[in-house]
Amino acid sequence: MFKFEIDIKRGKKRTGFLTVNGITLETPLFMPVGTQGTVKALTHRMVEDIGYKLILGNTYHLFLRPGIDVIKQAGNLKKFMNWKGLILTDSGGYQVFSLAKGKLGNRKAKVKVTEEGVEFRDHLAGDLHFFTPERVIEIQEIFGSDIIMPLDHCIEYPSSEEFTVEAGERTLRWLERSLKAKNKNNQYLFGIVQGGFDGKLRELFAKETVKYDLPGYAIGGLSVGEPKEIMYEMTDIVTDILPEDKPRYLMGVGKPEDIIEAVERGIDMFDCVIPTRSGRTGILYTSYGVVNIRNEIHKYAFEPLDPECDCYTCKNFTKAYLRHLFVSEEITSYILNTLHNLRFYAKLMEDIKSAIREDKWDLLREKYSAYCFTH
């Protein structure tokens, strides 16, 4: 089952309840990324403890490793992982198109797009694969993910109008094929709105996508290097068209300021590698701004990382200790940093919901002023 109820609405901002297969989540929500069947550097218990019930898995990575045979024999992805919450899987489209830019390995791989699908060599063994919309649905049906995404044609910034139209139209045709290929009732396919960085095309493709009357809608192809103003503008244009009563998911976004800006523009769902990846590189998000824990100024900083944070890391350890662990390349550093950053994001979403409910958005922006550079 899939149910989305809006609770409070102020301007375009909304709080709501998203119930999927028996688990209810409050929105706006953030999904930690669990690329290869785990949120990096954490155990499931830690992820649950800091407040997450829905994580994202990457179809591309899981397809390669452990492979669909293993997941099929385990029952499904949640059984394989023993994850008790919900899972959303992406379509692999973004990763496949990233291969052409050399983002997933040391070399750039040739990625061949046809109307039928996408041919590519993977970044691990270099094997040749072919993803079609039907195949991507089949894979996600094997995964048993609660929310699934259709194969879409991702383009880079900037792209020509012609190419943007071509990719957007193909994305629509692939969505139609995805819907036809779908067999299971307990998995919910979202539509992905493409349209590049042109407001009129975004409007066009948003209108075309909503015709399919899907349980939820995602905005794809943003946060790929375009100026922030363009990302915010495209988001604003698309959410004006998306139906009020369906959840809206801004894919791959973002930094705290991006999330705040996007919620203002009516977004309900987010995913991003920033809190987890930054944790592993010593970049920590706090109530007073971003901290680079490697910095020598923290050597004798015998105070908590963030006195306003209630996470295990902040309740127990000093910046001096966290710096020592990071400089010493201790795995424990990556655990404590990731735990903190994801808890910071969970708290950000809690604060966002409270600010909408209590109509105190300006106070929220003030609280997160270290992250709010626009307006």
Add this chain to the structure above:
Amino acid sequence: MFKFEIDIKRGKKRTGFLTVNGITLETPLFMPVGTQGTVKALTHRMVEDIGYKLILGNTYHLFLRPGIDVIKQAGNLKKFMNWKGLILTDSGGYQVFSLAKGKLGNRKAKVKVTEEGVEFRDHLAGDLHFFTPERVIEIQEIFGSDIIMPLDHCIEYPSSEEFTVEAGERTLRWLERSLKAKNKNNQYLFGIVQGGFDGKLRELFAKETVKYDLPGYAIGGLSVGEPKEIMYEMTDIVTDILPEDKPRYLMGVGKPEDIIEAVERGIDMFDCVIPTRSGRTGILYTSYGVVNIRNEIHKYAFEPLDPECDCYTCKNFTKAYLRHLFVSEEITSYILNTLHNLRFYAKLMEDIKSAIREDKWDLLREKYSAYCFTH
């Protein structure tokens, strides 16, 4: 305060209670190694949860990083780490002598031993340092460790009789200097028995060491590459001489079979990197023997790693999932593996205590028959 009481004694095997500074531990016990101020790949909470209240810190590593100034300003090592249990620190002697063999970095460093102390260049920046017995006590007093070790002269296997005598006598003179240098009452200095791989020399140095009437005694210089029979024999000879009513610590040991053999010879305390280091290389200790989780045979093994283990890893995940995480080089793999291996060691110590108390040693050897190759 420091108190050691023997509970049950059967042959040379004993169970007991070791109380240090208000915390009581049951013996025989195993200490996880927390080289740089953390047990690698775990949080303190995890270490506590699986049953450890005493961990080992390495003076050499902590002296280099974060450095004694940082630890001094934090209050002491336990405050710096926020570790609520007990800490034993070694003297750095073993690490310093390892430098000469290139064990701590890519190059072999010159290590110069004089009667005054040991001169060496560290494996990080290559800076020149000089450790004397007095300096090593001073460092450990800054650490505030509950149990401290004196600088000793470690030799390799094999070594000549002349050199073994020289190193053993120096170790005794250094012990005397360490005792004189010691200022604090809440830190307990153990003596270290050296004597190489010659029973008569071990006997000699054990007799000389116990003259200092220390709170506990360690056996050093074993598990450095000598045949296991020699390690067991030296242990047996030394424990015959050590006083009954003082705890005995076999440094750097060992594999499950070594621990079982050493307990039979009257040892009460152990430390070793094996469970933690093996965890990070995918070598897992189970009730049915050692498992290399990387092995392809586990690809479809949808059963717990060890059905007899009560750890978070075994209660929640399959071998297939653990293999996937390890092959995918996920940090979560190192967490789950380390957690399991240390819990296996904690359970081994629990089983050893029960077997002594209930006089069922043969059943213990049978239970751990995968690890008991001798006798």
